[in-house]
Amino acid sequence: MDNDSISVLLIEDNPVDIEIIKTMLKKAIDIDFILKCSNNLSDGLKSLIQNNIDVILLDLSLPDSDGIETFAKIKAHTPHIPVIVLTGHMDDKAIAMKALRAGAQDYLLKGQINKTMIVRSLRYAIERKRAEEFIHALTQKFIRLQENERSKIARKLHENVAQDLSSIRLFCENLFSDDIKNDKIKKVSSMLYNVIKNIREISYDLYPATLKELGLIPTIKIMCSDFSEKRNISTQIHTAGVENLKFSYEKEINIYRIIQEAFKNITTHSCATNVTLRIVGASPNIIFRIDDDGIGFKVTEELIDNLSEERTGLRNIEERVKMMGGKSRIKSTPHAGTNIYFEIPVK
């Protein structure tokens, strides 16, 4: 797209509707619309690869795809191009609203479109998508910076503070080994031992050193057994087809944080007695599912999209999954437990 032209892909099977839109876009003043048309979804997807498209006008009812699925397929294929949904009847409004919630930029009711409306909608869709992508990129940058800081602080705590305290403890024990006040020294030593243990735990919580030493799956297994032991919640882990999978550092830390966040929520909110974590390699993706048998909650979009500084756990989970190019689903029913599912590409 340059300042004077916008290239639009219209995916629509009705020749009359195509003609109406073509005519409206031709008449647009001070902007040149370069219009490509596809009559079905699979041609549309091909056209997206072959052409440099700025914005998509998408009819949801096509010969090879129908309803919200049509939008979902486009979004999975090209998540960065803004989509405006076209619907035929007032009855389709509910589906159009669904598409908006799933990330469409706008919807237009076919019988009611006019030139001004469509031109404005196309321009806004592009600008709004740009702003969204910018916020998304900033959030990702923020998460990366936060992880870097965490890992620096964790290393310093582990390598400097805990190490120095260990030396002091050893020194005290040696210095006063024959002292009659042996009991007091023992006490100091045991206090120091606890401080060192706490610091190591804080350090591990900030950044799990085992990620680099052992890899993701063994680290998750350690997290599960620690969680089970400390929280007294029976925790099972089942893995299949994950032994030889290799992840980037960024993916490892993101996956680890998501599970950590889910476990934190289980501890704080769920009153669960059983937790199951399933990890399945389903090439080219890997699937994670965390189930608890706790009190559950009512999942609302406000809860997940929440922008306040508190209650960022669920939003963080979604944001991290998006950052990895995956998809997530949080299901929960009051009194019937919670289920967090996410699927991400391994590469």
Ligand SMILES: Nc1ncnc2c1ncn2[C@@H]1O[C@H](COP(=O)(O)OP(=O)(O)O)[C@@H](O)[C@H]1O
């Ligand atoms: N496993 C769970 N069991 C029960 N309720 C949960 C669970 N996970 C999340 N919730 C509910 O969702 C809300 C939002 O969670 P989250 O975004 O992590 O924020 P926070 O934990 O800071 O409250 C929680 O306050 C809680 O009511």
Ligand SMILES: [Mg+2]
């Ligand atoms: Mg939380």
